[in-house]
Structure formats: C-alpha cells, structure tokens
Amino acid sequence: MSWAGAEDIFLSTSLASYLDKKLLVLLRDGRKLLGILRSFDQFANAVLEGACERVIVGDLYCDIPLGLYVIRGENVVLIGELDLEREELPAQMTRVSSAEIKRAQKAERDATDLKGSMRKRMEFLDLD
C-alpha cells in the first residue's frame, strides 16, 4: 500500500486536505460545531479536537466548549474551512456568556411557541 501524494489529496473530495485545520461543522439539527479536524473516514465520521458549539440568537452568540468530539457522519451537513484572515462573524454581533445565550434561546423559543399557540387558537378564522 502506498500513501497518496500531497497533490492527490488536494484534488480529491476527501477531507484529508482539511486535517489539522480549524473547521465549522454544520449538523443536520442546525447545530454549528467548531474545532480542529483530527480524523475522518469515508462516511464523513469526524473527530474534532477542542470542539465548541456556536450558539447564535439574533445578534448574540456564544461558544460553548465541548472538548473532544466524535461526530457520526450521517449527521454532518457541511464541513467548512474557516478563513483565518476573515472575521468569523459580522461586526455587529456580540459575544455573551453561556447563561445569557441560554436565556436568549429560551426567550426565542417561548416567542415561537406563543406564536404557534396563538395561531392554533385563531385557526377558526381561516387565515391566509
């Protein structure tokens, strides 16, 4: 068995060219994980070192540290290489503590729940 040359790796669709780089992994449930790719396979199972989850609510965001994560490939939507030259997020976004982001998340969830229940109550009006 021989190892693929460096140029083969950059031409192929494999994740080899993303090894040891800081990546953004988008999951099927909408979660965003950041971390350094240490391993992967043909199913896009991946090992992220120093993983953290980036929670974004409106203009607030928070990185919740998770540690070493193995992600099952079927849950992966997209793996993006982060351009370190660029800003990761728009300038108007502010970083908050995890307690604060949880509060914001709950507020958002409650708002959507309320909207849903209001709609249900008004269904007899035959809107839209």
Added chain:
Amino acid sequence: MANAKRWTPLFRNKRGLFFSRRIRGFSFPRNENEAKKMLFFSYFKELVGKQVTVELKNDLAITGKLHSVDQYLNIKLENTRVVDEEKYPHMMSVRNCFIRGSVVRYVQLPPDGVDIEILHDATRREARGG
C-alpha cells in the same frame, strides 16, 4: 493459489456476466444500482471547475466553484458564498467547504454546463444495460 489470476464474474444480468477489470482508471460498477449512479458521478466530474449553486435540504444555498465530487456525490466547493448571507452569519468566513452528498437537494448548473445530447445518449445506453 493457481487460480488467483482467473477472472471471476462479479454479477450476472440478462446480457451476460460482469467481470472485474480496469480500463484506464475506470472500474466496472459492481452492481446495476451502482452502474446507474456512475452516470451522475461521471456527469458531475465533467462539471469540475464550473460555477455551481448547491441547495441543501435545510434550504441553505451555496454558490462556488466545483472543486471535486466523489462516488457518494459528496461535493467540495471553492471560493464559496452563501446566497442568503444575512440568514446564515456563521458562514461568513467559510471559503472552502465539503458538502455531504446525502444532504443535497439541488445542484444548479451553468446553462452551458452540459451537452444534453451526450447525457441523453448515455442515459439510453445505461437503460439498455451497459
């Protein structure tokens, strides 16, 4: 292992036996299902280097240069831009990405991206069974 070199059929269909062999880097599909998929794989390989928009099942649409595809129709894009950037601020600094084939809904192609005639012929050939 005297018989090790003998060609053994991988599968049999109406037209005969399928043998394992390689011709100029092309390997025979291992079953009929795979043979059908190969058409789209070959097709996407033709599109490498072109500007495409990939729409995912979660409605995220990404435009970029097609860098490569593989057998699962996983896609790698270069110089990507998200179509609705305000809605997905976290994608701002992503320039290159890998998209898992199973989450793709559409791939929007440049109008000159494909010769319909050739694709049509290839499809008929596949339908006849190779």
